[in-house]
Amino acid sequence: MKTRAFWWRKIEPVVLGVAGLLLVALLWQLASSLRWLNPLLVSSPEQIFRAAARLSANGELWGDLGITVVEFAISFFAASFVGILLGLIMGWYRRAEYTFEPFLWLLFSTPLIAFYPLLLVWFGFGFNTVVVMGFLFAFIPITINTMAGVKHSSPVLVRAAKSFGANNRQILMKVALPSALPMIVTGLRIGVERALIGVIVGEMFCSNSGLGFHISYYGARLETANLFVALVIVILLGLILTQAFRILESRLMKWRQN
């Protein structure tokens, strides 16, 4: 009896979670089939499956997914590189921190999307602007978290390294960077979320390809089933990426505590 309770407790969240999803899908399908809601506007799971099969058969879905993923990857890696580098500098040199921090917070609280007309002028319509938008959205939290991580690396460890004759570079590489790692990963996780937002917004406003563009395109043409296909892919993409980083994050936390 006891083992059974244990076994149930383990799978209960999974069973209930799947049940919840199925329940929502069922209600959605019913609402659409029985015309409680206008099927033209809300579509239905069945129509979405058909649309997904059609879009993936003619390759459109994969093309869009490819473009969005490439744009996302470039902007995220650029943001990680710049963010970690800038964060290390700001965490290490107090004056750099004091100089740049006000601008970071300023940039963090501005609605960056407002600058898309300027980005269009500078980087042209399409791919480049989308990448820049993703980069702008993502690099700030990465910088701030890296900086905080480096700043809060244990002074005892730094002093110990110093008294054993480590030079500045060694302290940075062997002490500050490893102890800042969990914070950096947290920053990267937030950066992933924000890069994806930036790329989708960028595609909606200044591109003619990718998942974000097609969400807005199908919306304007009232093709709700197609819209939902693109939307679900975006949701899955966000879910997979953030969960991967969350797992990495909790692993690192555990490793630190041990």
Next chain:
Amino acid sequence: MYTSLSMRQRWGIGSFIVFLALWELNRHLALIKPDLVSSPGRVIVAGWRLLTDGEFYSHLYVSMLELFCGFFLAVVSGLIIGALIGRYRIIGSLFDPLQMALYSTPTVALVPLFVLWFGVGVGSKVFIVFIASFFPVLMNTASGIRQVDPLLTRMSRSFGATDWQMFQKVLLPGALPAIITGIRLGWGRGIIGFVIGEMYVSLKGLGYLIRTYGNAVQTDYLFFLVVFVAAIGLIGTNLFRRLEQTLSPWREEEGTR
């Protein structure tokens, strides 16, 4: 402490002044095309013109209406549903995947859908603000309630507290700091929500003005509006942050976006 703080301020203010000076200087040196980046002087002039023009306030009114309606709805429903999810394990696991998925969705991707459902006017923006700020409130409320000390809930139960009493006297006060964190994060996301919603399609509002001036490359007006919106966000965020710190200076938050 005092000296380091004042050094921080000195460097911060100094770099800001240098930045403004370079920006202003750019108008004469034209290193970057001045039309594209404007200059502080011209931004202030543009701001003055907007603020003394009655038209601006009708746009501001529409935006604030959308923001506050959506935000209010998000806070109320986020609190209620978050409390249920945090309190009852079965409800929690039933909606867990759904909530996870929607929390990590870029809410902007929902904008075209909401425009279809609720029209191009105020309605769609209220819902965009709502959905943007709803999930931070919900997640933080649920995790706040889960983190309430089980000893306290057990004790109040053994003294015969009803569900409602327990919620009112134990769970809500215990989760309050987390709830405020959620509200603060929700506020920031709500601001981005109404701007993006209005920029996507609208007839009135600050986002509409931003799009109009942006497309006309009238950067002085554009920059003023951007700073204005950022100020609204910062004021709210600082207010909630202060509230948070008075309630609990020690805790960490769930997700910062």
